[in-house]
Amino acid sequence: MSKAARGASVRARIAAQREAERKQEQRRRLATIITVVVVVLAVIGGGWWYAAQQSKSETVAGGLAPVTVQSDGTAVMAKAGVTSPVLDIYEDPQCPICKQLEEISGPTIKNLAAEGKVKVVYHPLTIFSQEPTRSNSLRAASALRCVSDGKQWIAFHDRLFKEQPRETVEGFKIDDLVKWGHDVGVTAPGFDSCVKDQTQQAAQEQFSTKTLQDQKLQGTPTLKLNGQQIDNNTIFVPSALRQEIINAGK
Structure with missing residues (x-):
């Protein structure tokens, strides 16, 4: 080579x-x-x-804590002797975000009350000023005021969120409200006429106006724990909400 x-x-x-x-x-x-x-x-x-x-949302583990309907239209869910911590829930049956809260964190709140770890106070409000949402909310919240039995109240409360109409349409019609009440077991003889005549509408309007002013609410849902508002990043995370409530009871 x-x-x-x-x-x-x-x-x-x-x-x-x-x-x-x-x-x-x-x-x-x-x-x-x-x-x-x-x-x-x-x-x-x-x-x-x-x-x-x-x-991840919890599921309601078993029976609910007793519910007591108050004269002002609020309802208290708590086991006997449980006085603190206090969780105040300000909500509107027509509010879509309130519906989401009920779906996501409602079971956690119910479970905590049943476990004796919190006293829950529901404040159904009417916050809308425009139609048809205002009238929708008034009809629903006023109908809820027609229920005096605690167990029936919470069942009707939950049904209202389940049946919540879109904000752009007329909903929560009188006949539907009466039917849904019957569906969840409302048996009080005066329920039908109370709903149909909207007997509680004026009281609902007055209560809403006063509560919004007194509590300085910017909207719904608003959750307060022992009087202090809970951050929205917490109320929509069931595990975080549970922990915050448990910590408040220590």
Whole structure:
């Protein structure tokens, strides 16, 4: 083999070796990138899973704590002898965010009351000023005032949120309210006429105006624990809400 040929052969081997090293380095880099991506995705996925677990709604474990309807239209849910901490819930039956709160954190609140860890006070309000939401809210909240039995009150309260109409349509019609009351077991002889005549409408309007002013409420839902408003980032995370209430009782 000539000197020139030998030189060409050496250069070819060197080039091939360099190409092999370059491809090997590429494979190492790709493997590193894939590993990093997998780790990041695992961390993100774990974060999503943790967040999902934290925000997961409870189910009502068993029987509810006794409910007592007050003369002002509020209702107290608490086991005998439980006086603190006090959780005040300001809500409007026509408020979509209130419906979400009931769906997400309502079971947690009921469970805590049944466990004897909190005294819950429901304040049904009418906060809307425009139609048809104002009239919808007034009809529903006034009908709720027609229920004096505590067990029936909470059942009707929950049914109202379940049947909540869209904000742009007329809903909570009188005949429907009467029917839903019967569906959940309201048996008081004066219930039908109270709802149909909207006997409690004036009282509901006065109560709402006074409560909004006295409590300086900016909207609903508003939850106060021992008089202090709970952050919205907490009230829609059942596990966080549970912990805050438990901590307040220590």
